[in-house]
Amino acid sequence: MEELHKQVDPEGITPRPNPGMDNEPLEEGLHKGLVVESTGIWTQVKLVDDDSVVSSRLPGRQRLEDSDYAHPIAVGDWVNIRLEEDGSGMIQYIYPRKNGLPRQSTHTRRQSQLLLANLDFLWLVQSARQPRVNTRFIDRCLVACEAYDIPVGIIINKLDLARRTDKEHLQRVIDIYAEIGVPTYTCSVLQEDGLEPIKEQMGGKVSAFFGPSGVGKSSLLNALDPELELNTAPISSSTGKGTHTTTYALMVEPKGFPEGTMIADTPGIRELGLVGIPVEELSHYFPEMTEPRSRCKYSDCSHLHEPGCGVQEAVKRGKITQERYDSYRAIYDTLKVPEEY
Ligand code: GDP
Numbered sequence: 001m002e003e004l005h006k007q008v009d010p011e012g013i014t015p016r017p018n019p020g021m022d023n024e025p026l027e028e029g030l031h032k033g034l035v036v037e038s039t040g041i042w043t044q045v046k047l048v049d050d051d052s053v054v055s056s057r058l059p060g061r062q063r064l065e066d067s068d069y070a071h072p073i074a075v076g077d078w079v080n081i082r083l084e085e086d087g088s089g090m091i092q093y094i095y096p097r098k099n100g101l102p103r104q105s106t107h108t109r110r111q112s113q114l115l116l117a118n119l120d121f122l123w124l125v126q127s128a129r130q131p132r133v134n135t136r137f138i139d140r141c142l143v144a145c146e147a148y149d150i151p152v153g154i155i156i157n158k159l160d161l162a163r164r165t166d167k168e169h170l171q172r173v174i175d176i177y178a179e180i181g182v183p184t185y186t187c188s189v190l191q192e193d194g195l196e197p198i199k200e201q202m203g204g205k206v207s208a209f210f211g212p213s214g215v216g217k218s219s220l221l222n223a224l225d226p227e228l229e230l231n232t233a234p235i236s237s238s239t240g241k242g243t244h245t246t247t248y249a250l251m252v253e254p255k256g257f258p259e260g261t262m263i264a265d266t267p268g269i270r271e272l273g274l275v276g277i278p279v280e281e282l283s284h285y286f287p288e289m290t291e292p293r294s295r296c297k298y299s300d301c302s303h304l305h306e307p308g309c310g311v312q313e314a315v316k317r318g319k320i321t322q323e324r325y326d327s328y329r330a331i332y333d334t335l336k337v338p339e340e341y
């Protein structure tokens with residue numbers, strides 16, 4: 001592990017304060033809390049007052065108010081609730097979000113739902129082998145993080161499986177992402193190696209771990225706190241009304257971390273939706289393309305084949321890596337596909 005060096009100082013990535021974290025006094029009868037699970041009608045809110053979790057609902061009309069999202073409440077939202085006589089909560093106010101990660105809706109491709117709100121840090125988890133690092137996956141997620149304003153870092157697990165040639169490749173990967181300001185952490189959960197810097201970065205933050213299956217996410221979370229009860233498969237839960245719903249995200253508090261540390265899990269979510277990103281704006285979410293783009297001959301340049309393209313020129317001169325440019329092209333193709341109805 002010593003041979004791999006990192007160039008980005010994660011200390012420089014400071015989360016903005018959470019929208020619900022001011023200490024404004026609340027109106028009589030209201031309680032402030034964090035949404036830790038949401039299954040459609042019922043939303044679990046963890047109250048700041050006493051850490052109790054209250055099953056809460058949104059008043060009918062508000063459920064539809066935010067037309068951008070099929071579901072106007074997300075795990076990670078800060079809310080005010082009023083306690084009803086039966087002990088349930090009625091959500092009165094949703095604090096403005098500092099960011100939100102959408103997921104592609106399963107019902108219609110046009111409407112999206114928020115998977116998580118107010119994330120301080122998203123970890124993209126990969127492994128050195130079984131499966132190998134997938135930079136296309138990373139780049140697609142980085143577009144989402146850039147577009148939705150979410151600080152992000154990469155974890156490459158299973159370093160114990162890496163051979164000499166793998167390490168050369170891993171160093172290349174670390175360098176590519178360091179170049180655009182994304183820190184990479186290497187670790188081996190099996191050998192309990194490299195976990196401390198990850199723990200340190202998580203302290204006091206709301207983090208989520210995201211990655212393909214088999215890279216060691218459950219093993220990692222288990223190593224961070226053996227009592228965490230997180231699942232990597234979709235969780236079906238039974239609501240008070242007896243209907244079964246699927247949880248797409250939930251949030252837990254790991255033990256042995258500073259106050260305010262939360263881990264969001266997104267069971268069953270395999271891909272981040274690039275919702276609301278027009279294909280002609282894709283290059284805006286590749287930070288290294290900002291400057292070269294200003295030199296394109298055509299203002300509507302797609303940076304794929306046009307003459308006088310500053311981006312293609314920057315790739316030739318090595319200012320933009322070939323790997324990242326290839327990802328741009330691949331993601332461009334996926335965004336270009338017309339929506340099906
Ligand atoms: P998830 O699908 O991402 O949650 O991955 P799991 O945590 O279920 O791990 C997948 C497999 O990788 C399991 O067999 C783990 O024992 C194994 N694994 C996890 N971490 C490591 C590691 O650091 N090194 C090695 N060699 N195997 C690991």
Ligand code: ZN
Pocket residue numbers: 293296297301302303304306308309310311312
């Ligand atoms: Zn161009």
